[in-house]
Amino acid sequence: MSEAAAAPLAEPRPPRKLYRSSDGRWLGGAARGLAGHLGLPVIWVRLVFVGLFMADGLGALLYAAFWFFVPLGVGGVEAQKPPSPPAAETSPDGRRRRVARRPDKGQIVALLLMVVVAMVFVGNVNLSGGVRAYLWPTVLVGAGVALVWRQADNARRARWVEVGRRRRTVTLLRSVGGVLLVTAGVSGIFVLQGSAAHLGSVLQAALAVLVGITLLAGPYLVRMTQDLSEERLMRIRAQERAEVAAHVHDSVLHTLTLIQRNAENANEVRRLARAQERDLRTWLYKPEGTGKDEADEPTTLADAVRRNAAEVEDKHGVPIEVVVVGDCPLDERIAAQMQAAREAMVNAAKYGGEGGAVQVFAEVEGKTVFVSVRDRGPGFDLDSIPADRMGVRESIIGRMERNGGTARLRAVPDGGTEVELEMERAEKTS
Amino acid sequence: MSDPTEANGTAGPAEAAGGPGRRVRVVLVDDHRMFRTGVQAEIGQTEQTGVEVVGEAADVDQAVTVITATRPEVVLLDVHLPGGGGVEVLRRCAPLMGDTEQPVRFLALSVSDAAEDVIGVIRGGARGYVTKTITGTDLVNSIFRVQEGDAVFSPRLAGFVLDAFASTDAPPVDEDLDRLTQREREVLRLIARGYAYKEIAKQLYISVKTVESHVSAVLRKLQLSNRHELTRWATARRLV
Numbered sequence: 001m002s003e004a005a006a007a008p009l010a011e012p013r014p015p016r017k018l019y020r021s022s023d024g025r026w027l028g029g030a031a032r033g034l035a036g037h038l039g040l041p042v043i044w045v046r047l048v049f050v051g052l053f054m055a056d057g058l059g060a061l062l063y064a065a066f067w068f069f070v071p072l073g074v075g076g077v078e079a080q081k082p083p084s085p086p087a088a089e090t091s092p093d094g095r096r097r098r099v100a101r102r103p104d105k106g107q108i109v110a111l112l113l114m115v116v117v118a119m120v121f122v123g124n125v126n127l128s129g130g131v132r133a134y135l136w137p138t139v140l141v142g143a144g145v146a147l148v149w150r151q152a153d154n155a156r157r158a159r160w161v162e163v164g165r166r167r168r169t170v171t172l173l174r175s176v177g178g179v180l181l182v183t184a185g186v187s188g189i190f191v192l193q194g195s196a197a198h199l200g201s202v203l204q205a206a207l208a209v210l211v212g213i214t215l216l217a218g219p220y221l222v223r224m225t226q227d228l229s230e231e232r233l234m235r236i237r238a239q240e241r242a243e244v245a246a247h248v249h250d251s252v253l254h255t256l257t258l259i260q261r262n263a264e265n266a267n268e269v270r271r272l273a274r275a276q277e278r279d280l281r282t283w284l285y286k287p288e289g290t291g292k293d294e295a296d297e298p299t300t301l302a303d304a305v306r307r308n309a310a311e312v313e314d315k316h317g318v319p320i321e322v323v324v325v326g327d328c329p330l331d332e333r334i335a336a337q338m339q340a341a342r343e344a345m346v347n348a349a350k351y352g353g354e355g356g357a358v359q360v361f362a363e364v365e366g367k368t369v370f371v372s373v374r375d376r377g378p379g380f381d382l383d384s385i386p387a388d389r390m391g392v393r394e395s396i397i398g399r400m401e402r403n404g405g406t407a408r409l410r411a412v413p414d415g416g417t418e419v420e421l422e423m424e425r426a427e428k429t430s
Numbered sequence: 431m432s433d434p435t436e437a438n439g440t441a442g443p444a445e446a447a448g449g450p451g452r453r454v455r456v457v458l459v460d461d462h463r464m465f466r467t468g469v470q471a472e473i474g475q476t477e478q479t480g481v482e483v484v485g486e487a488a489d490v491d492q493a494v495t496v497i498t499a500t501r502p503e504v505v506l507l508d509v510h511l512p513g514g515g516g517v518e519v520l521r522r523c524a525p526l527m528g529d530t531e532q533p534v535r536f537l538a539l540s541v542s543d544a545a546e547d548v549i550g551v552i553r554g555g556a557r558g559y560v561t562k563t564i565t566g567t568d569l570v571n572s573i574f575r576v577q578e579g580d581a582v583f584s585p586r587l588a589g590f591v592l593d594a595f596a597s598t599d600a601p602p603v604d605e606d607l608d609r610l611t612q613r614e615r616e617v618l619r620l621i622a623r624g625y626a627y628k629e630i631a632k633q634l635y636i637s638v639k640t641v642e643s644h645v646s647a648v649l650r651k652l653q654l655s656n657r658h659e660l661t662r663w664a665t666a667r668r669l670v
Contacts, residue, residue, distance in 0.1 A: 323622045372623045
């Protein structure tokens with residue numbers, strides 16, 4: 001155990017701050033946080049707290065102080081787990097953590113434990129009758145306070161972890177439960193000060209005060225929480241905007257610098273400007289999460305067409321305008337069609353780019369996927385190309401036919417060439 | 431940029447638009463001063479292009495004021511504008527568009543790629559949509575076309591329209607009104623593929639005039655489909 005405890009400490013780490021752990025905690029996460037900070041097994045810390053609790057409730061006071069003053073964090077023991085999982089800790093702790101992962105169960109366990117400890121405490125310590133009578137109300141108050149504090153922690157934690165809407169009722173129930181517990185405890189104390197005969201009236205008075213406070217503070221509290229969530233939303237939006245702005249500023253400045261350096265090279269300038277424009281459009285007009293990651297492979301037709309066009313455009317410096325109607329997932333046949341379309345785009349950019357932008361049109365209609373690539377170049381006659389030149393025949397026409405599609409090349413009336421690719425989608429994706 | 435105009439290098443724009451001497455009064459609405467200056471420099475040389483820029487505006491209120499005061503024949507309208515966007519300008523200028531004597535026509539000139547922006551201004555009553563990458567010559571041609579009452583579709587807009595009608599292909603009540611005919615679809619597809627009106631005419635063995643009327647019909651349906659869609663939407667939710 002001591003080795004396990006020493007292992008995390010031996011690693012060079014930036015100076016840490018003490019945080020309460022929000023994961024796998026039983027009560028306030030103070031023990032877990034402290035354990036993480038000291039590099040000790042959680043159970044030890046917990047035992048120390050329990051032991052101190054026996055010493056006239058010192059443990060409880062200490063714990064409350066930790067709970068109150070130490071901020072909630074995401075670190076704790078959990079953070080150290082991945083680099084070096086101490087074997088000694090996983091076996092006794094792992095099972096327990098799995099239980100504790102479900103917050104409600106962990107809390108119940110903690111509360112039961114507290115009650116047991118309190119009972120042992122009460123049983124062991126010999127208090128005079130008067131003081132002893134106040135014990136239960138005090139325990140009630142303590143439990144209520146713990147419940148509400150724990151609630152506040154959860155609210156704070158919700159900033160890092162998105163808590164589902166369903167949780168709201170639980171939150172409310174918990175708060176109400178906490179308040180009721182505290183009220184019961186306080187009422188109990190009052191009753192004890194007077195006599196049991198006053199129980200009814202004291203409870204009534206307490207209830208009246210509670211209702212009054214709720215009426216007075218309720219709307220204000222509701223308003224405050226609404227304002228808070230609204231503010232949080234605004235902050236998220238502002239953050240997103242700042243992120244976009246940062247990205248845009250950086251890349252635009254970068255491009256402008258490159259353009260200044262390549263001012264004599266018209267093609268390069270055009271290429272840079274087009275790439276920048278495309279990039280900006282992706283950021284500004286595309287829905288969230290689509291195509292913003294350049295790294296992953298395209299999975300839909302529209303994505304694939306755009307990606308291919310962008311790559312060819314970058315490579316050959318000829319603007320390619322893409323219009324996509326409809327969309328469908330990529331299957332094997334469509335992927336082959338995309339490769340053929342890419343070849344067509346390369347050809348168009350190479351041989352027909354002087355006449356203006358290359359136009360790419362893709363349409364999904366039912367099971368048919370149609371792609372057209374046209375340029376405004378000098379035109380091209382397949383029959384005049386020697387039979388040994390396999391570029392168009394193999395990589396476009398051949399590829400399409402092998403996969404069960406068709407490809408047509410034809411001259412456009414006013415100059416230029418159009419390649420039409422048609423393919424049926426695979427059966428299973430219908 | 432290819433747009434639905436004759437890719438006719440030799441004829442000047444004024445000539446292409448119906449002979450010399452014709453003038454079109456234009457108002458430019460765009461919140462970027464640089465862009466207004468650029469467009470003004472490119473198309474506002476009245477002797478050469480026949481386009482006379484009679485006013486400029488940078489936001490919705492200004493636009494409505496200037497358009498009402500100058501009564502231009504064509505308004506070049508940006509989609510993104512402070513004060514509610516191009517759609518708001520269209521809404522507040524609706525009476526001017528309906529004027530039979532001297533209607534004000536709107537051509538959306540946008541940098542936006544978002545389908546809802548573009549479809550929005552078209553449904554608001556704009557007669558066409560071109561992107562800001564359009565060349566000066568093509569823009570002048572488009573202005574004349576719009577002034578004559580035709581619709582101007584860029585390939586991208588044609589794509590959006592095809593998309594919009596494809597997604598509302600679920601059987602509508604007034605089918606004949608909302609659906610595009612086979613021919614109109616064909617024309618739109620060719621526009622989306624980058625064909626000019628003249629090339630489409632050759633391809634389909636019809637006259638340029640017919641192509642124009644098909645495109646105008648599409649535009650009308652697009653604007654109508656908005657109203658019908660709204661009605662359908664309201665009926666479905668028992669709001670009317």
